[in-house]
Amino acid sequence: MLRKEMSQLTIAVTGMNARADNPGSGMAVVRCLREVANFQGKIIGLGYDVLDPGLFQSGLTDAGYLLPYPSSGEQELLGRLQYIQEKEGIDILIPCLDAEILSMIHLQDDIAALGIKMLLPTKDQLQLRNKDRLHQFANEIGVKTPEQITVTNDSFFNDCSKKGWLYPLVVKGQFYDAGIAQNPEQAVALFHKIAAIWGMPILVQKLIEGDEVNLTGLGDGEGKLFGTVMMRKQAITDKGKAWAGITVHDDGLLKEAEKLVQALKWRGPLEVEMMRDSQGHYYLIEINPRFPAWIYLAKANGNNLPWALLEMLQQQPLSVLETPKVGTLFIRYAQDVIVSLANFEAMTMTGERAKQG
Amino acid sequence: MKVNKELDDSLKRLVLNDSGFVFDPMMGHSFTVNPSGLALLKLMQKQKDIELIKHQILHDFDVSTETLERDVVEFNEQLKRYLK
Structure with missing residues (x-):
């Protein structure tokens, strides 16, 4: 009751x-x-x-x-x-x-x-996970990220292969937006499209081949992560967003997310996006400072994290589970x-x- | 011959359903196997020694040693790809 x-x-x-x-x-x-x-x-x-x-x-x-x-x-x-x-x-x-x-x-x-x-993170916590600072922050605490370079001129893309930056490459805005370029022409087009909206510089990352795995949970502001639910994308939209996904339990992902939350002392909801390569290495792609669009999967799986957020704010005992079920699928549809x-x-x-x- | 450690760890976590539906709770992958594949997977979850596994299959199924040898090798290779 x-x-x-x-x-x-x-x-x-x-x-x-x-x-x-x-x-x-x-x-x-x-x-x-x-x-x-x-x-x-x-x-x-x-x-x-x-x-x-x-x-x-x-x-x-x-x-x-x-x-x-x-x-x-x-x-x-x-x-x-x-x-x-x-x-x-x-x-x-x-x-x-x-x-x-x-x-x-x-x-x-x-x-x-x-x-x-x-229930919000502090300004410092929020800014440490900005795209332009995430790489350095993660590496300092021993979390891998894809190799990254800051680019201010599109001429980089013409001869980058000679410097070890082989296509496909990920071209990202400093705040938002990203795309995968298969060749210099696509990279230059993405560079200008993203720069026109989000400004300079542009970030370029080496593409990690593997599975994208995501985790959502609530940080208590003191380094503890509650109510984690992990999901592997099964199908994605043109923008790389999940269209279908399945709950998994991945100790490697959990360990990396706990390391991040501990270091940030994160307060509030978050989503950790990582790539797991075929050797089982994890690379941090992004930390989103909010619940993900797939949060209903967490609720359907026994961890109602939005409700848990209310419980935290109202200083009530948390009703989230420590070990949610694995193998629950979501398939999105438009209505x-x-x-x-x-x-x-x-x-x-x-x-x-x-x-x- | 033994099932290698990496494959053994992956096999242990698999959720096997009697219908032949197999789910990997860490990777989120699922696949289906036929009845003999399911029997083999169940044995491999309990037993590392491939010779003992083959012995059990020969006992339970009407299959020649040669066919079993070939099938086990092929099944192992397929499993490695699925459990990557």
Whole structure:
């Protein structure tokens, strides 16, 4: 039986975007919370685009609101959260998008003053896992990463093979976006495409052949990792995101993730993405500072990590399992959300879902 | 002759279903085997000595020594590929 205050919480969740090739994790987080037995609280969906489907899906969210884009500035975001808070009385906010985490960290005292709790890493923790610093940080604690070089000129790609940088190569932005180049032409095209959006420099990595294995869990801020669930991708989208996956138990992956969380003293949800090569070596690709889009697999497997996050914030005993089941598969699918003109109009004009229709 | 250590460790973790569906909980791979393959896998999980395994198969199945020799070698090679 849930304690009344847990079952009555009002929870806001961001990341209501769900484009099939690269969905946000917000709707999956909401689904995990919505399915908790006896949960009678409210769930507020927060998004950045009027076409974010989670804003409208009344079976999942009780209300939907648009937030200003991070480029509008943090005070805009705070003002908007204040407005939403006055209407909804949010107890806990779960940010689900990489790009907003830094702003949330900057604003967390102001957001706490509004009466909203969050479980976030510190700014230092967040920045150590930035793409431009991850390589050095990981190597310092003995976690392998793919060999990496910083590139500021596309001429690198014409003769890089002579310097040992053989194709295929991974071309990455310093903040986001990545692609695999099979030859110099593709590499130059990717270089310019990514640089135009995310700026210089561009990072180039040697491609690790093998299986991608991912882990999600919750860091307690003191170096301990809770509720781990591991997944191997079975099928991916054009953007390399999981379309199907299966839970596994991989001691090597767990050991590397624990090492990272211990060194970072990570606080909050995270996803560790690694490649395992045919010799059984693990290479860190990325640490995402949020729940992954496949988080419902964790819940389906006995570890409801979004709920555990609420338990941590409410200082309740954690209900996550130490050893989740292996061999549980997820297969993603796309679904149409039907939106009335009244709701679409309300979201477009006022940034919030109409109560009716 | 013994099953090598690396293969032995991989074999031990396999989840074998009587339908012939085999799941590797570490790698996330799955594959199917026929009844004789399943019998062989079950024996290999318990027994490292390949000669003893062959002896048991000869006892349980109607198969010649020559065919068994060939099949065991081929099965081992296939297993190594699946368990990589």
